Amino acid sequence: MQAPQFPQVIKGQSFNVSSHDLIHTGALYMDCCFDRVMWRGHYLSNLRFVNCRFNSNCFESCQFLNVMFDNCLIEVSIWDDCVLRGVSFHGSSIQDAKWERALLRNVSYVAINAAKLIFDTVRSAYVSFVESEFTGVDLRDGRWTDVVWMRSQLTQVTLAIVELENFIVGQSRCKKLEITGCRGINVRWIDSRIDCMKVLGSDIKQSAWSHSMWSKGQIHGCRLPVASFDHATLSGLAVTETDLTQALFDHAKLSDSNLNALHAPGIAFRDARLVRVGLTGARLTRLDARGATLEEVSLVHSDCRAGLLIGQSRHDWNAADTREAIFHASATDDDRHWWQCVQPGARGIHS
Numbered sequence: 001m002q003a004p005q006f007p008q009v010i011k012g013q014s015f016n017v018s019s020h021d022l023i024h025t026g027a028l029y030m031d032c033c034f035d036r037v038m039w040r041g042h043y044l045s046n047l048r049f050v051n052c053r054f055n056s057n058c059f060e061s062c063q064f065l066n067v068m069f070d071n072c073l074i075e076v077s078i079w080d081d082c083v084l085r086g087v088s089f090h091g092s093s094i095q096d097a098k099w100e101r102a103l104l105r106n107v108s109y110v111a112i113n114a115a116k117l118i119f120d121t122v123r124s125a126y127v128s129f130v131e132s133e134f135t136g137v138d139l140r141d142g143r144w145t146d147v148v149w150m151r152s153q154l155t156q157v158t159l160a161i162v163e164l165e166n167f168i169v170g171q172s173r174c175k176k177l178e179i180t181g182c183r184g185i186n187v188r189w190i191d192s193r194i195d196c197m198k199v200l201g202s203d204i205k206q207s208a209w210s211h212s213m214w215s216k217g218q219i220h221g222c223r224l225p226v227a228s229f230d231h232a233t234l235s236g237l238a239v240t241e242t243d244l245t246q247a248l249f250d251h252a253k254l255s256d257s258n259l260n261a262l263h264a265p266g267i268a269f270r271d272a273r274l275v276r277v278g279l280t281g282a283r284l285t286r287l288d289a290r291g292a293t294l295e296e297v298s299l300v301h302s303d304c305r306a307g308l309l310i311g312q313s314r315h316d317w318n319a320a321d322t323r324e325a326i327f328h329a330s331a332t333d334d335d336r337h338w339w340q341c342v343q344p345g346a347r348g349i350h351s
Helices: 336-342
Strands: 008-011 014-018 025-030 033-040 043-050 053-060 063-070 073-080 083-090 093-100 103-110 113-120 123-130 133-140 143-150 153-160 163-170 173-180 183-190 193-200 203-208 213-220 233-240 253-258 273-278 293-298
Touching: none
Parallel strands: 008 025, 014 033, 025 043, 033 053, 043 063, 053 073, 063 083, 073 093, 083 103, 093 113, 103 123, 113 133, 123 143, 133 153, 143 163, 153 173, 163 183, 173 193, 183 203, 193 213, 213 233, 233 253, 253 273, 273 293
Antiparallel strands: none
């Protein structure tokens, strides 16, 4: 029987400039320092770096497979045209790093502190950012699929011209976020606290801010069909030149916000509370506002035809066009036809 192979241990050494003398597979580096090392064209596999320091390293056209960075300090690094598979950063500090033209698959960032991160033209899948703090993160171009940010703090994060699919932010604190020119499907902020977020010129199907608190923000020039804001608390929000067809605001609280001229046929405000909200000139045909509470809501010239307004006061809706709307339920009323036509909420898209 062949004896099991144990990784070679390299401890307390310093390396600089050249990476040719380094072991590239099956090694454990502990308490080592890598200063201005150029890693070019290497295949790095089954490596573990523990309590190591990387200063001004450049990884060019390298492939990483099953590589772990535990409790490392990584300062000023470039990852150009690299492939990372099964790579983890745990308990580490990453400052001033740039991934360019890279492929990330099954990569995790857990319990890290990071600042000034740039992901430029990156293709990624199954990437997770968990229980970490991020300040100054830019995602530029590229494609991100099956990505999750959980229980993290995100400050000054920008996504520009990125394709997103199954991009989830959950139970996180977010401040100063901007999404510009992005496309995709299933992009969600769940049970998060958001301050100062902008969504500009983007086309995203099935987006959501469910159970989140969002204060001060803007949605402009977007197409967000089947957006869900259910059970959310929203304040200081401005929505302009945006399509929110079949948006869902069930059990939400919306205050001090401007939704004038909103295009949102089939929108649902079931059991929602609207306080000091502008809906002047909004197109809200076939809306469902059953159980909603309105306080100082402007509905001047709004199109609310064929809506379900059962239980609503006609006085509150006088300024809107409510032709064919239903205000009173009766034993003979049957709203199944309305549900079949509109299919409100995240599960149906009205054509």
